[in-house]
Amino acid sequence: MTDTEALERAYRRWLRYYPKAFRAEYEAEVLGLLMDGARAGQRRPAPVEYLDLVRSAACVRLCPRVARSERSVFAAIKAMWVGTALEFVTVITLVATMGTVRANDASQDPGFSADQWHATVAARIDPNVIGGLVAIGFWLCLAWSIGRGHRWPKVALPVFFALNLYGLLDGVLHDAAATSRPDLAVAFVLCLVELVGVVLVFRAKVATSTSRVGDYPSLP
Amino acid sequence: MAKRTMQEATFLILTALASGSQHGYGIISDVETISEGRVRLRAGTLYSALERLRVDGLVRVDREEVVESRLRRYYRLTPEGKKQLAAEAARLQADAATAFGRLGLAGGRAVR
Numbered sequence: 001m002t003d004t005e006a007l008e009r010a011y012r013r014w015l016r017y018y019p020k021a022f023r024a025e026y027e028a029e030v031l032g033l034l035m036d037g038a039r040a041g042q043r044r045p046a047p048v049e050y051l052d053l054v055r056s057a058a059c060v061r062l063c064p065r066v067a068r069s070e071r072s073v074f075a076a077i078k079a080m081w082v083g084t085a086l087e088f089v090t091v092i093t094l095v096a097t098m099g100t101v102r103a104n105d106a107s108q109d110p111g112f113s114a115d116q117w118h119a120t121v122a123a124r125i126d127p128n129v130i131g132g133l134v135a136i137g138f139w140l141c142l143a144w145s146i147g148r149g150h151r152w153p154k155v156a157l158p159v160f161f162a163l164n165l166y167g168l169l170d171g172v173l174h175d176a177a178a179t180s181r182p183d184l185a186v187a188f189v190l191c192l193v194e195l196v197g198v199v200l201v202f203r204a205k206v207a208t209s210t211s212r213v214g215d216y217p218s219l220p
Numbered sequence: 221m222a223k224r225t226m227q228e229a230t231f232l233i234l235t236a237l238a239s240g241s242q243h244g245y246g247i248i249s250d251v252e253t254i255s256e257g258r259v260r261l262r263a264g265t266l267y268s269a270l271e272r273l274r275v276d277g278l279v280r281v282d283r284e285e286v287v288e289s290r291l292r293r294y295y296r297l298t299p300e301g302k303k304q305l306a307a308e309a310a311r312l313q314a315d316a317a318t319a320f321g322r323l324g325l326a327g328g329r330a331v332r
Contacts, residue, residue, distance in 0.1 A: 026267045032290035033244045033263045049262065056264030060271065067276045 006043045008035060014045060017057035064147030066204075073146060076200035080143035083193045084136055090186055091132035094125060101125070146201060154201055161194035226308045232259055233269055234278065234297060234305040241282035241296035244270075270295060278304055 001009075011034050015027055034049065045053070066073045098121070105120060106112040138160070146153050168187040226234075229251075236242060236250035248261045261269075273279040278301030282294040297305065320326070 022271065026271065028291040029244055029293055030263050030267050032292070033248075033266075035290070036245060037263070049264075052262035052264040056262075056268040060268050063272075065275055069276070 003041055003043050004035070004038075007038055007045070010044050011035070014050060014053045017054060017061075019061055022060050062144065066147065066149050070204055072200045072204035073149075076146050076197050076204065077143050079193050079197040079200060080139050080146065083190060083197070084139040084143070086186060086190055086193065087132050087135045087139060091129055091136070094129050094132065098125060142197070146204075157194065157198050157201055161191065161198055164191050164194060225311070226304070229259065229261060229265065229269055230273065231305070231308055231312075233261075233266070233273065234301055234308075237279065237295060237297045238302070238305060241294040243292045243294050247295070273301070277301075 008031065011031055012027075015023060015030060018027075034045070064074065064077060068074070101120070102117055105117070109116075142153050142157060142160075164187060168184065168191055171184055171187065232251045232254055233247055235254055236247045242250060244263070244266055248263075248266060251259055251261050270279060274281075277298055279295050280298050282296040284291060284293045286292065
């Protein structure tokens with residue numbers, strides 16, 4: 001294998017980090033540019049080229065790919081980030097206050113054992129922490145999908161909103177004594193954020209249907 | 221809502237395309253010249269920026285050609301790209317004039 005062939009093969013390997021649509025559109029050009037800039041006898045990309053390819057591939061994969069003029073889309077993404085932050089704070093608070101919960105339980109019941117504490121964690125804390133982490137993943141996934149112009153958030157976000165609203169109303173109407181005020185406040189704010197997200201996603205009709213990767217204007 | 225300011229690389233790419241269509245290598249060379257060697261764009265950065273600019277409707281493909289069996293695509297500014305570049309240049313000029321004025325240097329403007 002010649003030096004040129006080895007270098008081209010190495011560049012192609014690193015270009016695989018880009019999304020398929022991006023590669024279909026630009027791979028030949030990027031490769032040509034990289035090969036034109038190569039030194040005589042170079043067989044492998046320079047470290048700075050690796051870093052550039054990996055960094056820009058991550059950017060192409062993660063950054064929103066709708067026009068910046070679509071303000072509703074970017075506002076919806078911000079709403080998803082607010083939801084993520086709220087869930088994150090909730091999970092951190094749950095974990096950070098475990099000691100206080102244990103101390104409270106122990107003060108109310110002098111015979112409170114380690115087994116009872118493990119049962120409490122399994123029944124009351126673990127489900128909430130796991131649920132919070134799943135919700136964080138879901139919020140992030142929604143933010144990414146809205147930014148990529150995918151359509152499924154138009155279905156998922158209203159369902160998410162309806163479920164949380166049902167949980168909030170159930171907590172207020174039937175389980176008010178067992179539900180703490182901070183829990184209700186967080187659930188209320190999350191519902192508001194979801195409602196804002198739903199409105200914004202439905203306002204961004206053009207962005208979520210046409211401004212996707214690969215939908216480039218054709219040559220004149 | 222305050223409008224986002226343009227990143228320097230974006231501004232330089234649009235400036236490189238302001239005088240006519242260019243291919244990737246031409247843009248990189250021109251950006252280096254415009255920035256007096258301060259900004260050296262790499263291939264990955266350039267094409268992720270071009271893709272972003274195409275999605276935003278500021279840049280479009282002008283024509284394609286094959287040179288020595290390699291694809292060469294020429295990019296050009298759209299009317300919206302020209303408008304946004306002019307707006308950003310005016311903003312930078314106004315900021316620079318204010319800075320010069322406060323420093324008491326030539327090219328500044330009186331600021332109360």
